[in-house]
Amino acid sequence: MSIRVVLADDQALVRAGIEMLLSAEPGIEVVAAVPDGAEAVRAVAVLRPDVAVLDVRMPVLDGVEATRRIVESRAESSALPAVLVLTTFNLDAAVYAALSAGASGFMLKDAAPTDLAQAVRALAVGKGWLDPDVTQSVIERFSSRPSGPAHRDPRLDTLTAREREVLLCLTRGLSNAEIASELFIGEGTVKTHVNHVLDKLGVRDRVQAVVFAYEAHLVG
Structure with missing residues (x-):
């Protein structure tokens, strides 16, 4: 199709x-x-x-x-x-x-x-x-924008510690292979974690996950 x-x-x-x-x-x-x-x-x-x-x-x-x-x-x-x-x-x-x-x-x-x-x-x-x-x-x-009032998005609390690490890696523009190397896990495991992050944050893709991270002041 x-x-x-x-x-x-x-x-x-x-x-x-x-x-x-x-x-x-x-x-x-x-x-x-x-x-x-x-x-x-x-x-x-x-x-x-x-x-x-x-x-x-x-x-x-x-x-x-x-x-x-x-x-x-x-x-x-x-x-x-x-x-x-x-x-x-x-x-x-x-x-x-x-x-x-x-x-x-x-x-x-x-x-x-x-x-x-x-x-x-x-x-x-x-x-x-x-x-x-x-x-x-x-x-x-995104990282240089004024942070504004502190706001903690409750979706952050749904992430496991490992999923948060993966999200932080995404904000640095790392590929699955680079994330796997940095976190000492397999690429298949990285892919699973990325999918869980997207599902829990309710975003469509890695780009919007990065936007979320900055909007929620997880980084920056």
């Missing part, structure tokens, strides 16, 4: 180019390509795609607000998509706002076409995606 994608970008040439790239990939189908976030939200509601690929900056409704509305709608339907946001600049503040709004990843528009397809496939199976070139800048941006 094909991965169904809704694409939104206000630049017609860029939108057509991304649509062409994704449509050429086996197992990926672009079911709608629209010029703004409002139309993306409507298309998602009607077509129920697996992934929504949204430009951050668009007229009518930008990618951040479109992400927020799509994610909020998940309460009504678990079939709604993961969101991948696209940006031109890796330090665009809107990217961090989109991740906080619930996006499962982001990537730069100048990324390799194969990376875009890999990101779509990753999100379709519940994984997150951060552009490899700017992952560290994302982590640093």
Whole structure:
């Protein structure tokens, strides 16, 4: 079964180019390509795609607000998509706002076409995606934000000591293999712990687990 994608970008040439790239990939189908976030939200509601690929900056409704509305709608339907946001600049503040709004990843528009397809496939199976070139800048941006009033999220108390260690490793951008090496456990065990962390926190993927950790002041 094909991965169904809704694409939104206000630049017609860029939108057509991304649509062409994704449509050429086996197992990926672009079911709608629209010029703004409002139309993306409507298309998602009607077509129920697996992934929504949204430009951050668009007229009518930008990618951040479109992400927020799509994610909020998940309460009504678990079939709604993961969101991948696209940006031109890796330090665009809107990217961090989109991740906080619930996006499962982001990537730069100048990324390799194969990376875009890999990101779509990753999100379709519940994984997150951060552009490899700017992952560290994302982590640093979250960790440098003002902490604000202390707030302990009760979901932290559902984690075992080992699961909390694994979550802290995720905030450092470590892979399963790197976590296994650091904690002296097998990769299969790491995968199990990661799945438990995601389930207990009620988040879709590793990216949102990292966002949670910073929002809950577990790190930073």
